[in-house]
Structure formats: C-alpha cells, structure tokens
Amino acid sequence: MQKHIIAELEVARSQNDRAIQEVSAYAGSQSCPVRYQRTILRGKADLAALSRKIAVRLKMPAWSYNIYHSDEHSLYLGPVVGILSSAIRPGGYPGRSETRINKxxxxFARRRGVFIYMFGASGVDKRKGLIEGVTTNLNNEWMQGLFPRPDIVYNRIRKRSLEKSPAIIxxxxxxEADPDIFMFNSRFLNKWEVYQAASGVPVTxxxxxxxxxxxxxxxxxxxxNYGQVLIKPSHGxxxxxxxxxxxxxxxxxxxKSSGPTQWHKYNSIDELYTAIKDKMRVNDNSLLQRVVELCRYKGRIFDIRIQFQKDAASSWVTTGAAIRVASRGQFVTHIPNGGRAEAYNTVIRHVFPNPAVRAGIKDQLDYICSNVPVLLEERLGLNLAIVSMDIAIDPDGKLWILEVNSKPSHFNEPDIRRHHLQLLTDYCIHMAAEQRMKLTERSSL
Structure with missing residues (x-):
C-alpha cells in the first residue's frame, strides 16, 4: 500500500535535521499509514501539515495540525473536537446568533492545530464511524463535511427541553460509553442539585x-424569617x-422579573399562594431562595458574572469577570431583562474604594474558583471544564453564589473571549493526550 507524506511545518531544510519514520496517523476515529518527516523543534509544539491525499483519508481539511501524542508507531493529530450543538439543523448551518462566536x-483552534467542527444529533452515523458536521474554510465561510468521530466532545446544547429528548439522551x-471519546459539560445543572451538593459540605x-x-x-x-423571598424555576x-x-x-x-417591575398586593399568605400556584402556574419544582441585599452602582443593583475553566494542567482558573447592572427598578440584572454590562474593575473600584475590601473580594473569588467547581464535579459525578456563576456582593463585602451554569452564555468582552478560547484549546489538547495515554496503558495490560 502506498504511503503518503505528512510534512511538518517549519522544519529545517537540511537533510541532517530530518528523520523519516513510518507510522500510522490518527485523527479522531480515522487513521492511515504515512511516512512522517520529523524534526525536533526545541521549545515549540510539533505541527504537521496534511497533504490533500492524507486529508481525504483522515476526513479532515488539508491544514496543519498539532501532534498531541506520538510513539514509535503512531502519530495523533489535533485533537479532533466535536461541538454538539442545538444550533445545527439537518443539512444546515448554525443560526446567526451562533455564527460569530463559533467561527x-x-x-482560534485552527491556529493552535486543533480541529473543531459542530454537529447535531442527526449528523451522527455510528455505522460509518463518521459525523456530518460543519466547520469553516480558510475564508471563514461555513462548509459541510463528513468528519471523524471526535477525540473530545463539548456539549453545547442550549435548550433544556432538547437535551431531555429521547434522541439526545x-x-x-x-x-459517554465510547472509550475513545472524552466528553465534558455533558448536561445542564439544576439549581436544587447544586444547592444540595454545596450546602452539605462545610467548605462551600x-x-x-x-x-x-x-x-x-x-x-x-x-x-x-426574612421578610423577602425569590421564587426561581429549578431549571431556569x-x-x-x-x-x-x-x-x-x-x-x-x-x-415578576419579566417586563417593568409591577407590584401586586395580597391580603393573606393563602391568597398569595393561590395566586402563585393557579394564576402564575408555579409548580412544585420551583425553589425559594433567600433574598441577598445587593450592593448598588450609581443607584442600581449589580452582581458579578464570572467564568471558571480548566487550564492545560486541568486546574480550575478564572477566565474573566464582568459586572451586570440591573435596569432602574429591576430586581434581576440579566441583560434580557434590561440589564447592562460594565467593566469589573470600573464598578468594583467605584463601589469599594478601600483596596483592602477589594482584595478581600478577590480572595473570595479565588476561594470559589478553587473549591466550588471541584466539589460539583465530585458530588454530581460530572466532567466539567467550564462553568459560569452569578455572584452577589452584600454591603459587608461578602460574596453569595446565586447561580451556577454549565452552559454559559458567551461574554462580549474581547479579552475574556480570547482567554476562554485559549483555555478551551489548551484543555482539549491536554485531555486528548491524557486520554490517549490511558487507552495505551489499558491496551498493554
């Protein structure tokens, strides 16, 4: 069988710097034999450029890819990352709201030598070992293709109802049962399970x-006991x-949080409860949460929206933080409810001019980063790599976690988006390599 060449990027042209190996190249579920010209580039990650013939065999675009693992007989490229998305329709492309951030x-991943494509449930063909999905070409235009089953799957289904459908389940x-695939953020969290997981442990x-x-x-x-309470949907x-x-x-x-704040009066707890159950159709899956007195910025309440991610060492770090300020008279800060985004440092320095108080807030955020995501992974039995939280600050400077989200909305702040993408690709490379080493060890037993 004829073997094609994978040529590494930026290799020295001198014959003395070149060593030729015959190996099998792997990209997700696909593989083929190759002759590989390898040069050790000190201090640089190995990249390989695929010839068109090799790209066809591996079901990948003919680009340059990271070599995340190699041994005497094998070369593993990418990794191949599949984004499971509810934005993909059969034979279609992501909707406009998803286009900018996904492109x-x-x-960004392509520049790192990581291949990402998006796919929906209808694109998976287990018999062929391939998945119909979409990625972008070098002109940043959508293109469809049949791609390898991925090394890594990131579940970005954004609708709870869809995630609960029989086909998606x-x-x-x-x-999750495929030993060759590592999946993270596999499902939505609900508020009650998060609270139960955290409230039973002294550190959180x-x-x-x-x-x-x-x-x-x-x-x-x-x-x-408290004079005020919030009712929240457990899955909202x-x-x-x-x-x-x-x-x-x-x-x-x-x-209610929807629309301008309008207060309705009830004369008894029974009358109130009946209105909530019958007129507003609040069900027994809803939760009661004690109201935290929020600090104000220029007369309006605000909270912190912060994202935590795993890095190249699989350690939890802060991606970035921003402030969400409520519209006048509102008791929620979410942008769909009229809230607006503000820079974290601008608001915190204005509200807390004392550097010692600001340092205390940072210490609390660091503590949350180090303890809460790890605890949720352990107690809920999940692989999480990205979580966002809505965190309130009370007038004493104490932080309160209001929400934890395993399907975070994207930040509009460019520096936070860049850091998110850097951490995401670092983590995918790390986990693909770790997964490959585990599979290699298992096969040698």
Missing part, C-alpha cells in the same frame, strides 16, 4: 443563600420566571 472559536449515553455551605423547595409551608417560613436561566415577594404590615407584595 471565532473554530478559527440516547446520543449522550452513546458518546456558607457561599449560597438559604434555598428551600417551594410549598405553602416553606413560603410562610421564609417570609416570616437568563433571569426568566423569577418572582420576588415582600411581606410588609401583614400584606404581601409580588413582582
């Missing part, structure tokens, strides 16, 4: 506001479906 992600189970229990399941008795207890996000209730002078006042 940016694919382009079956696909996720199939991917004080970081979350008291939360209880929604029922008549718990509603009455929370209002009697983006500030949707949140209700705030205040108790004043034996009356109860209720407002």
């Amino acid at each position: 940016e992600m694919i382009r 079956a696909l996720l189970n199939q991917l 229990s004080s970081l979350f506001p008291l939360t209880m399941s929604f029922n008549h008795g718990n509603l009455e207890v929370m209002l009697n 996000s983006l500030g949707k479906g949140i209700i705030k209730i205040k108790a004043q002078s034996n009356r109860y006042y209720l407002a």
Whole structure:
C-alpha cells in the first residue's frame, strides 16, 4: 500500500535535521499509514501539515495540525473536537446568533492545530464511524463535511427541553460509553442539585443563600424569617420566571422579573399562594431562595458574572469577570431583562474604594474558583471544564453564589473571549493526550 507524506511545518531544510519514520496517523476515529518527516523543534509544539491525499483519508481539511501524542508507531493529530450543538439543523448551518462566536472559536483552534467542527444529533452515523458536521474554510465561510468521530466532545446544547429528548439522551449515553471519546459539560445543572451538593459540605455551605423547595409551608417560613423571598424555576436561566415577594404590615407584595417591575398586593399568605400556584402556574419544582441585599452602582443593583475553566494542567482558573447592572427598578440584572454590562474593575473600584475590601473580594473569588467547581464535579459525578456563576456582593463585602451554569452564555468582552478560547484549546489538547495515554496503558495490560 502506498504511503503518503505528512510534512511538518517549519522544519529545517537540511537533510541532517530530518528523520523519516513510518507510522500510522490518527485523527479522531480515522487513521492511515504515512511516512512522517520529523524534526525536533526545541521549545515549540510539533505541527504537521496534511497533504490533500492524507486529508481525504483522515476526513479532515488539508491544514496543519498539532501532534498531541506520538510513539514509535503512531502519530495523533489535533485533537479532533466535536461541538454538539442545538444550533445545527439537518443539512444546515448554525443560526446567526451562533455564527460569530463559533467561527471565532473554530478559527482560534485552527491556529493552535486543533480541529473543531459542530454537529447535531442527526449528523451522527455510528455505522460509518463518521459525523456530518460543519466547520469553516480558510475564508471563514461555513462548509459541510463528513468528519471523524471526535477525540473530545463539548456539549453545547442550549435548550433544556432538547437535551431531555429521547434522541439526545440516547446520543449522550452513546458518546459517554465510547472509550475513545472524552466528553465534558455533558448536561445542564439544576439549581436544587447544586444547592444540595454545596450546602452539605462545610467548605462551600456558607457561599449560597438559604434555598428551600417551594410549598405553602416553606413560603410562610421564609417570609416570616426574612421578610423577602425569590421564587426561581429549578431549571431556569437568563433571569426568566423569577418572582420576588415582600411581606410588609401583614400584606404581601409580588413582582415578576419579566417586563417593568409591577407590584401586586395580597391580603393573606393563602391568597398569595393561590395566586402563585393557579394564576402564575408555579409548580412544585420551583425553589425559594433567600433574598441577598445587593450592593448598588450609581443607584442600581449589580452582581458579578464570572467564568471558571480548566487550564492545560486541568486546574480550575478564572477566565474573566464582568459586572451586570440591573435596569432602574429591576430586581434581576440579566441583560434580557434590561440589564447592562460594565467593566469589573470600573464598578468594583467605584463601589469599594478601600483596596483592602477589594482584595478581600478577590480572595473570595479565588476561594470559589478553587473549591466550588471541584466539589460539583465530585458530588454530581460530572466532567466539567467550564462553568459560569452569578455572584452577589452584600454591603459587608461578602460574596453569595446565586447561580451556577454549565452552559454559559458567551461574554462580549474581547479579552475574556480570547482567554476562554485559549483555555478551551489548551484543555482539549491536554485531555486528548491524557486520554490517549490511558487507552495505551489499558491496551498493554
């Protein structure tokens, strides 16, 4: 069988610097025999440029790829990363809202020698070992193709209802059972499981506001003890479906997060509860959360939106943080509810002019980064690599975690987006190499 050549990028032209090896090249589920011209470039990662013939065999574009693992007989390229997305329709491309950030992600990864494509459930063909997906060409235009089953899968399905569909559940189970695939952020989190996981452990229990399941008795207890409470959907996000209730002078006042804040009065706890259950259709899966008094920036409440990720050593680090400021009179800060983004340093320096207080806030964020994601992985049995959190600051400078999200929305801040992409590609390379070493060790037993 004829063997084609993979030529490494930036190799020295001198024959003395070149060593030829005959190996098998792997890209995800695809492989083929090659003659590989290898030069050891000190201090630089190895890259390999695929000839068109090799690219056809490996079902990859004819670009340059990172060599994330190699041994005497094998060369592993990429890795190949599949983004499982609800934005992909059969025979189609991502919608406009997903285009910019996904093209940016694919382009950034390509420069690192990592191949990313996006796919939907309908694109998976287990019989052929290939997946129909989309990536971008060198002109940054969408292109479709049949690509290898990936080394890494990142679940970016953005709709809970879709993730719970039988087809998606079956696909996720199939991917998790495949020993050649490492998948992370495999599902949405719900607020109740996050609170239960964290509240039962001393190192994290004080970081979350008291939360209880929604029922008549718990509603009455929370209002009697604290005077205010939030009702939140256990599976909600983006500030949707949140209700705030205040108790004043034996009356109860209720407002919803959607639209301008309008308070509705109820004369008894029974009348209030009936309105919540019947008129607003709040179900028993909803949660009661103690209201945290938020600090204000120029008269408006705000919270921190922060993202944590695993790095090239699989350690949790901070990707970046920004501030979300509520619109006037609103009790939620989410941008779909009229909130706006502000720079973290600008707001924190304005609200907390004392450097010691600011240092204390940073220490608390570092503590959260080091403890909460690790705990959630352990107690929920998940592989997480990216989480975002909404974190409140009370007037005493104490931080409270309001939300944890395993399917974070993208930041608009360019520096945070760049850091996110750097960490994402670093982590994918690291985990592909680690996974490959584990599989090699297992096969040698």
